[in-house]
Amino acid sequence: MRVTQSMLSSNFLRNVSNSYERMGKYQEQLSTGKKVTKPSDDPVVAMKGMNYRTELTEVQQYQRNLGEVHTWMDNSDAAMDKMTKALQRTRELAVQASNDSYEEGQRANIAKEVRQLKEHLIDLGNTKVNDKHIFNGTSTTNPRFDKDGNLDTANANSAAVNIEVSDGVKIRVNTNPSNIFVDSESGQSMMEALENFATDLESGETGETGDQLDDHIENIDGFINQVVNERASLGARMNRVDMIENRLNSQEITTTQVLSDNEDVDVEKVIMNLKSQESVHRAALSTGARIIQPTLMDFLR
Known part of the structure; x- marks a missing residue:
């Protein structure tokens, strides 16, 4: 050519x-x-x-979801800690009132503190975080109790609030309020039990040998145990959330590295x-x- x-x-x-x-x-x-x-x-x-970018976006969204999970759980745990202390103080007052040397007027003064503790427990039951009531199931826009401690039967529920923290994995972030505020045996509410206790102290209805006060102490012990048990259940879920969070952090690091290796020069x-x-x-x-x-x-x- x-x-x-x-x-x-x-x-x-x-x-x-x-x-x-x-x-x-x-x-x-x-x-x-x-x-x-x-x-x-x-x-x-x-x-x-x-x-890789889609996977990284999903991991980061789950991490944001975990922030919401921590908000629910940490505030629930703190509120139940305060409930336990309030109930323990109520028990101390019940034991104190069972002393035979106490007169009717002294027991009436104890009743005043019991009612203040009841008000405190109502406030704790209506705990609101990020404009959501955390002890009222999925009805987060409504308080669980009215100002007198009566259950809002029209709006209250004990349903689970679940948040997805990984692909196909959802965690219950709230507690079961029925396990906290309702006696598992008698069905009596915590607020009703405290009101009855205060009323008996004011009226002097303590039983001939103080057995009525013993019943109140037993009721209070039951509520303390229920709060402790529900808090333990919450703690177990919090431990699982910590493990999921560690895994997501590792996934984010790995995915970011793989994405960088694939795209970056x-x-x-x-x-x-x-x-x-x-x-x-x-x-x-x-x-x-x-x-x-x-x-x-x-x-x-």
């Missing part, structure tokens, strides 16, 4: 254009820090990047490639200047 000057010129221009394109690619990689800027650059890398390698391509480009230009033959105009100068 006869090689003409035109063919040499065309090949030279095509090769120079390709060289510019390669240098432009390396410069773009350095400026963006990414291997690809559009799917056509490398469809495989682009598709993997989409999958090796800066040192790209710089070396760019320098090498610049050398090749200069050599090509130099060679092209020698290949292209002088024209008649060069001799007429």
Whole structure:
């Protein structure tokens, strides 16, 4: 095949254009820090990047969900801790009132403190966090008790509030208020039991041998145990949440690393490639200047 000057010129221009394109690619990689800027650059890398980024987004959403989980659980645990202390103080007062040396007026004064403790427990039962009542099941917009400690039967429930913390894994973040505020044997509510206790103290109805006060002490002990048991159940779920959180943190680190390995450029390698391509480009230009033959105009100068 006869090689003409035109063919040499065309090949030279095509090769120079390709060289510019390669240098432009390396410069773009350095400026963006990414291997690809559009799917056509490398469809495989682009598709993997989409999958890894979706996975990372899901992990980060679950981590945000865990923040909500901690809010519910930490506040529930703190409220039940205060409930336990209030009930323990109520028990101390019941034991104190059972002393035979106490007169009716002294027991009436104890009743006043019992009612204050009842008010405190009502406030704890209506604990509100982030504009949500955490001891009223899924009816989070309504308080569980009215100001007298009566259950809001129209709105109260003990249903589970579940939050997804991993793919297909949901955790109950609230407690079962029925296990806290309702006696498991008699069905009597905590507030009703405390009101009856205060009323008996005021009226002097303590039984001939103080057995009526003993019944109140037994009721209070039952509520203390129920709060402790529900708090233990919550604590077990909190431990599980901590393990899930550690796993999600590890997943985030791993996914971020894999995403970086897939998309991010090796800066040192790209710089070396760019320098090498610049050398090749200069050599090509130099060679092209020698290949292209002088024209008649060069001799007429």
